[in-house]
Amino acid sequence: MSLIKTIGSKAASALDRELMSPEGGGFSIDQLMELAGLAVASAVYKEYPPSKYPKVLCAVGVGNNGGDALVCARHLTLFGYKVRVYYPLRSKKPLFTGLQTQLATFGVPIIETDVQKEFQQADQIVDGIFGFSFVPPVREPFLEVIGLLNEYCKKIPITSVDIPSGWDVDEGPVNSSFEPSSLVSLTAPKPCSKLFKGTHFVGGRFVNKELAEKWDIDIPKYEGVDQVVKVQ
Amino acid sequence: MSLIKTIGSKAASALDRELMSPEGGGFSIDQLMELAGLAVASAVYKEYPPSKYPKVLCAVGVGNNGGDALVCARHLTLFGYKVRVYYPLRSKKPLFTGLQTQLATFGVPIIETDVQKEFQQADQIVDGIFGFSFVPPVREPFLEVIGLLNEYCKKIPITSVDIPSGWDVDEGPVNSSFEPSSLVSLTAPKPCSKLFKGTHFVGGRFVNKELAEKWDIDIPKYEGVDQVVKVQ
Numbered sequence: 001m002s003l004i005k006t007i008g009s010k011a012a013s014a015l016d017r018e019l020m021s022p023e024g025g026g027f028s029i030d031q032l033m034e035l036a037g038l039a040v041a042s043a044v045y046k047e048y049p050p051s052k053y054p055k056v057l058c059a060v061g062v063g064n065n066g067g068d069a070l071v072c073a074r075h076l077t078l079f080g081y082k083v084r085v086y087y088p089l090r091s092k093k094p095l096f097t098g099l100q101t102q103l104a105t106f107g108v109p110i111i112e113t114d115v116q117k118e119f120q121q122a123d124q125i126v127d128g129i130f131g132f133s134f135v136p137p138v139r140e141p142f143l144e145v146i147g148l149l150n151e152y153c154k155k156i157p158i159t160s161v162d163i164p165s166g167w168d169v170d171e172g173p174v175n176s177s178f179e180p181s182s183l184v185s186l187t188a189p190k191p192c193s194k195l196f197k198g199t200h201f202v203g204g205r206f207v208n209k210e211l212a213e214k215w216d217i218d219i220p221k222y223e224g225v226d227q228v229v230k231v232q
Numbered sequence: 233m234s235l236i237k238t239i240g241s242k243a244a245s246a247l248d249r250e251l252m253s254p255e256g257g258g259f260s261i262d263q264l265m266e267l268a269g270l271a272v273a274s275a276v277y278k279e280y281p282p283s284k285y286p287k288v289l290c291a292v293g294v295g296n297n298g299g300d301a302l303v304c305a306r307h308l309t310l311f312g313y314k315v316r317v318y319y320p321l322r323s324k325k326p327l328f329t330g331l332q333t334q335l336a337t338f339g340v341p342i343i344e345t346d347v348q349k350e351f352q353q354a355d356q357i358v359d360g361i362f363g364f365s366f367v368p369p370v371r372e373p374f375l376e377v378i379g380l381l382n383e384y385c386k387k388i389p390i391t392s393v394d395i396p397s398g399w400d401v402d403e404g405p406v407n408s409s410f411e412p413s414s415l416v417s418l419t420a421p422k423p424c425s426k427l428f429k430g431t432h433f434v435g436g437r438f439v440n441k442e443l444a445e446k447w448d449i450d451i452p453k454y455e456g457v458d459q460v461v462k463v464q
Binding site: 041 | 256263277307310327331332333338440442443457
C-alpha cells in the first residue's frame with residue numbers, strides 16, 4: 001500500500017478545473033493531457049520495455065482518460081513500440097480529432113471492432129477506458145473490453161491510466177476482480193489506489209505547492225527530467 | 233559541423249503550419265510548444281545540471297520562440313533550478329497569458345526591466361529572444377539583451393532556443409559575434425546551425441516520417457523516452 005495521500009473523485013474533478021482555470025493554474029487541457037499521456041508512456045517504457053513487450057494495445061474510452069491514452073499511444077510509437085488503438089466511441093471534439101489525426105500520421109491503426117483479436121495479438125495493454133469520473137455500471141460498448149481486461153490481466157502486463165477501469169474511484173474493486181500489473185495515478189492517487197497491489201507510479205508534473213496544500217495532496221519527488229515516479 | 237539536414241526559414245514556417253493543420257499533423261500549438269519547451273529544458277538539464285548552475289535566467293522574446301522559453305522556464309523550475317524570466321514585451325494572447333500564470337503559480341518572477349542585473353546574478357542563460365522568423369535589424373527593447381548575450385556568452389553557459397538570437401536564420405552570425413555554448417534546434421536544424429560550433433541538440437519529438445520526407449529533414453535517433461538528442 002502506498003503511503004502517499006489520495007484525492008477523492010469530486011475533489012479530483014475540482015482540482016482539474018482549478019488547474020485549467022485562467023485564475024488558477026492557467027493550463028490548457030492540451031498541455032495537461034500531453035504531459036499526462038507522456039507520463040503514462042514513460043511509466044510503460046520503464047516497466048515493460050519495447051525490447052520485451054513490443055506490441056501494445058491502447059484501449060481508449062470516451063473521456064479525458066481516453067485522451068491521455070491517445071497521447072500515450074503516440075509517445076509509445078515514438079519510443080519504438082508497435083501500437084494499435086481500440087477506440088469504439090470516437091470523440092468529435094477538436095482536441096480529440098487532433099489526437100486521432102496525429103496517430104494516423106504516425107501510422108497507428110485505430111480499431112472500433114473485434115477487440116478480442118486485438119487482445120490476443122498484444123504483448124501488453126494500456127487501459128484508458130474509465131477515469132476518475134466513472135460511475136458504475138459499465139455500459140455498452142465497454143462490457144466486452146472490461147471483460148477482456150479481467151481475463152488478460154492474468155496473462156500479460158496491463159497499465160491502467162489513473163484508475164483500473166471498472167473500479168469504484170473511491171471504494172476500489174467492489175464490482176470487479178480486474179487487477180492491472182501497473183497503475184499510473186495522474187495529478188494525485190485516487191482513494192482506490194490504496195487497494196492496488198501492483199506497481200504504482202504517479203505522474204502529471206504540473207501541480208504547484210499552493211494547490212497541493214489546498215487540496216492536501218503530495219507532490220512526489222521526481223528524479224531529474226523524469227515525468228513519473230514509482231511510489232510502490 | 234553537424235551532418236544533419238537543415239530546413240530554411242520559409243520552409244520551417246510552412247512545416248510548422250502543416251504540423252498544426254487539422255488536415256496535416258493535427259497538433260495544437262499548445263502541444264507543440266509544451267514538447268518544445270520540455271525538450272529545451274531537458275537539454276539544459278543534461279548539459280548544465282542544477283547542482284552546478286542553479287540560477288537560470290530565461291530571456292523571452294515576443295513570438296513562439298519566447299513561448300518555448302516560457303514553457304522551458306516552468307520545467308526547469310520543476311527540475312530544481314531557481315529560475316527568473318526576463319520578458320519585456322508580454323503577450324496578451326491566451327496561450328501566453330496562461331504560460332505566465334503557470335510561472336506565477338510556481339513562484340517564478342517575471343521581470344521587465346533592469347536586465348543587466350539579471351544577467352549578473354545568473355549562473356546560466358536560456359536565450360528565447362528570436363526564433364526562425366527573425367528578420368534583422370534588432371529593435372528596441374531587445375538591443376540591450378542582445379548586447380548582454382554577446383558579452384555573457386564569454387562568461388557563462390547560454391542555451392539558445394532554435395536560433396542564436398540575432399543570427400540570420402539562413403546565413404548565420406552575419407551581424408553578430410554571439411556564440412551560445414549550446415543550441416537546441418526544434419523540429420529540424422535551421423541552416424545557420426551549420427556555422428554553430430558549440431553543443432548542438434535537436435528536439436521536438438512530433439515529426440512523422442511522411443512530413444520528414446516531404447520537407448527533406450532527418451528524424452534524429454532519440455534514446456528511450458528522451459525528448460532531445462545531441463547531434464554535435
